[in-house]
């Protein structure tokens with residue numbers, strides 16, 4: 382089998398956009414209920430979705446009564462999002478999250494970033510988290526999900542197939558401690574950390590996930606912008622579920 386073709390993250394997603402929603406991606410199905418649980422009720426809230434892609438979360442959250450702003454640096458992913466029903470209730474912005482976010486401090490009650498972290502290079506993780514924190518209200522919540530770093534050990538990162546074979550938008554290997562330390566270093570407090578293993582129920586729905594049975598595949602961080610100093614590493618209900 383030929384080596385996967387590695388593209389820049391942006392070009393990779395531009396090329397993936399047309400088929401992203403139709404690939405039967407088990408990680409998305411695995412992640413969605415965790416995002417909803419971590420965000421809690423969103424009606425009436427201001428929500429920012431960073432790396433919103435084809436709008437999977439943003440449109441659902443807007444339909445739950447939130448005022449949603451969604452940013453992504455892939456024009457093609459955003460074009461797919463904008464073409465969907467319900468997209469008219471979301472404010473879509475083309476923006477690279479490796480640069481300062483174009484919002485005033487404290488603009489949002491919830492700041493979400495779903496499955497983007499693996500595309501942020503190690504030195505940029507801390508400024509990335511710092512921006513999520515800055516735009517979140519003091520009593521708000523930052524929710525970040527990621528493909529579990531254990532997947533890197535299996536040689537797995539975001540990928541798709543096109544007519545040339547397997548393609549990978551660039552990802553950067555990191556560990557859980559890299560992610561957690563970057564968030565803490567950015568002044569965020571850890572409210573809850575959870576890791577989720579592929580189980581039989583998921584494998585029944587997605588045959589492709591069966592080879593990962595028992596492996597942690599998803600990682601979710603619930604963060605607070607103003608957790609009391611000295612209590613930052615108080616992890617509630619962590620551990621592998």
Ligand SMILES: C[S@@+](CC[C@H](N)C(=O)[O-])C[C@H]1O[C@@H](n2cnc3c(N)ncnc32)[C@H](O)[C@@H]1O
Nearest residue numbers: 394432433434437453454455477478479495500
């Ligand atoms: C795996 S997709 C996830 C999309 C969406 N959050 C979801 O969960 O369905 C990753 C997304 O992050 C976006 N992305 C990666 N790096 C980014 C950056 N530096 N700035 C903005 N978007 C970025 C990609 O363009 C892509 O749309």
